[in-house]
Amino acid sequence: MTVRKAYEWGSEILAKSGIEEAQLDAWYLLEFVTGMSRAVYFADADRKMAEEKEAQYATLIKKRSKRIPLQHLTGVQEFMGLEFQVNEHVLIPRQDTEVLVETALDFLKQRGGKNMEILDLCTGSGCILLSLLFHAQQERREDSVSGVGTDISGDALKVAKENGKRLGIDAIWKQGDLFEALGTTEEVRSETYRFDLIVSNPPYIRSDVIETLQPEVRDHDPYLALDGKEDGLFFYRRIIEASASYLKDGGWLMFEIGSDQGDAVSGMMQAAGFRSVSVKKDLAGLDRVVSGMYDKCEGF
DSSP states (O other): OBHHHHHHHHHHHHHHTTOTTHHHHHHHHHHHHHOOOHHHHHHHTTSBOOHHHHHHHHHHHHHHHTTOOHHHHHSEEEETTEEEEOOTTSOOOOGGGHHHHHHHHHHHHHHOOSSEEEEEESOTTSHHHHHHHHHHHHHOTTSOEEEEEEESOHHHHHHHHHHHHHHTOOOEEEESSGGGGGOOHHHHHTTSOOEEEEEEOOOOBOGGGGGGSOHHHHTTSOGGGTBOTTTSOHHHHHHHHHGGGTEEEEEEEEEEOOTTOHHHHHHHHHHTTOEEEEEEEOTTSOEEEEEEEOOTTSOO
16 A cells, blocks of 8 residues: 555544544554654655554554544654643543643743742643743743642653653652641641642543543543542642642642633632732633732732
């Protein structure tokens, strides 16, 4: 079979299986298997495909047709210009989450100063924290920026650690339920952990909605990373209520949110005493990030 025929066959199989971007996914898998760029493909698409490559491609196409995510087949996903390793233990980084990283980078740039410290709760693959550290360090060469990522899943933290190693970015990884991963109350009281910025993309899907999600998400993303309990706001409440013990005065708390959660999460932050609370939209015009500043004089 030629490379062209393989690609056409793969596109057809995926389209019949209901894959929305069948041609694009068929191409990504072809590129993954052969290492062929688009330029080479258009110049030499009638080249005969090696039998072992043909068999590998066919296997991957069949798996994708069963709604296994493309990124689980290739093992990687690009995010903020960086390549992250992913598997079934972590959420696949999504473009929507880049809005959170960009908002956080704007804050770090405006805040200035040395020894900036970031906490990423529910870190998963580490894509948020590692992207922040990479880009902040590129822009703030004379200053230091450090970060801690926490997750309840040990398997997720293994992925985050590997991503940090592959990207050459140092971070601290701690396993535990939200802030509990950081240690005891005594350690917090002695201000062992105080951060300029806390970011989180917590589970925020309502439990009764999960079964309606796309198969790639419903059947392959970790349930722990999806389930926001009855109203989808469970983890926002917990983080907002506890955050005063972990933020420096003037520090910021930033969340990714579901598109229908802007009013609820911003309202909770305002009620808790956060100042300058705002909601930022994504490229589709949907609410995506809520942020606010901690002020210890505002009733915390």
